[in-house]
Amino acid sequence: xxxxxxxxxxxxxxxxxxxxxxxxxxxxxLAAAVSNVGGLGMVGVxxxxxxWLRRELELVRKSTNRPWGVGFITWCITQEIFDLVMAYAPxxxxxxxxxxSPWVKxxxxxxxxxxxxxxxxxGAIDAHSKGADFIVAQGCEAGGHGTxxxxxxxxxxxxxxxxxxxxxxxxxxxxxxATLAAAxxxxxxxxxxxxxxYASFEAFADYRMKERLVECSGDDTIRxxxxxxxxxxxxxxxxxARAITNKFVALWHGNERDLKLFxxxxxxxxxxxxxxxxxxxxxxxxxxxxxxINDIKDAADIVREVIKTxxxxxx
Numbered sequence: 383x384x385x386x387x388x389x390x391x392x393x394x395x396x397x398x399x400x401x402x403x404x405x406x407x408x409x410x411x412l413a414a415a416v417s418n419v420g421g422l423g424m425v426g427v428x429x430x431x432x433x434w435l436r437r438e439l440e441l442v443r444k445s446t447n448r449p450w451g452v453g454f455i456t457w458c459i460t461q462e463i464f465d466l467v468m469a470y471a472p473x474x475x476x477x478x479x480x481x482x483s484p485w486v487k488x489x490x491x492x493x494x495x496x497x498x499x500x501x502x503x504x505g506a507i508d509a510h511s512k513g514a515d516f517i518v519a520q521g522c523e524a525g526g527h528g529t530x531x532x533x534x535x536x537x538x539x540x541x542x543x544x545x546x547x548x549x550x551x552x553x554x555x556x557x558x559x560a561t562l563a564a565a566x567x568x569x570x571x572x573x574x575x576x577x578x579x580y581a582s583f584e585a586f587a588d589y590r591m592k593e594r595l596v597e598c599s600g601d602d603t604i605r606x607x608x609x610x611x612x613x614x615x616x617x618x619x620x621x622x623a624r625a626i627t628n629k630f631v632a633l634w635h636g637n638e639r640d641l642k643l644f645x646x647x648x649x650x651x652x653x654x655x656x657x658x659x660x661x662x663x664x665x666x667x668x669x670x671x672x673x674x675i676n677d678i679k680d681a682a683d684i685v686r687e688v689i690k691t692x693x694x695x696x697x
Contacts, residue, residue, distance in 0.1 A: 396420025402576030403453025410441030456480030523555030559691025
């Protein structure tokens with residue numbers, strides 16, 4: 383059971399489904415599971431924990447002989463982390479959140495396709511001019527970090543009209559076969575799913591955090607800066623992140639100035655909640671597509687179910 387697109391043909395895949403490279407959540411086990419079933423599994427480089435990266439990249443390399451990739455948070459790449467990751471010979475490299483110019487030539491020199499995640503039309507045009515081979519069009523429905531206010535499907539259509547002649551991967555609010563089919567009908571060549579794979583057994587997250595994805599709806603998510611402020615992670619201006627709202631958000635969203643003033647006081651409490659998987663305080667990154675997530679299951683079964691139901695919708 384396959385759906386053939388430019389994405390699957392160019393990368394030698396069976397299915398137009400990619401697991402988003404969620405930092406610390408998308409490790410080697412999840413990436414290998416998605417790749418082994420015919421999709422494209424991605425390891426999230428995150429903020430560059432070297433010990434974690436060595437372990438997870440070695441795991442995915444040993445666990446699959448299918449294509450897999452890595453995703454960088456572009457604004458915080460260092461040459462040391464870049465070289466460490468590239469030493470494991472990923473088949474795809476994705477750049478998100480920042481200028482990929484300093485890194486593209488190094489990737490191209492290894493004949494590896496470059497994915498560039500964008501949030502608006504100018505970003506897509508810029509990515510094309512800088513050598514991107516694939517465009518990941520991330521709408522504001524997506525979980526985790528992003529910017530801009532475009533919805534996923536309108537963004538895909540807008541980029542399609544630019545005639546850049548690059549495959550487009552739709553990201554944001556996609557979590558089942560119906561939304562995959564809708565993305566393909568809108569002009570995308572594949573989809574990137576993050577939150578749906580967060581709710582898999584292979585994802586790096588406490589089971590309680592995954593349960594929150596099943597319990598909540600898109601109405602329970604919010605784009606906010608408060609989790610980055612308390613963790614003292616200096617994301618560039620304009621970026622925030624979508625997560626499930628909780629007591630911490632209720633206390634500080636809209637009151638960010640005071641949180642910045644007292645962050646050293648609140649940080650230990652937050653980190654304790656994060657370590658002990660307390661969703662009342664810690665962030666559970668989630669996109670608006672959680673309405674379609676009804677269970678926690680194996681990543682391979684997620685891919686199979688999404689493809690099966692998408693084919694029904696496409697007929």
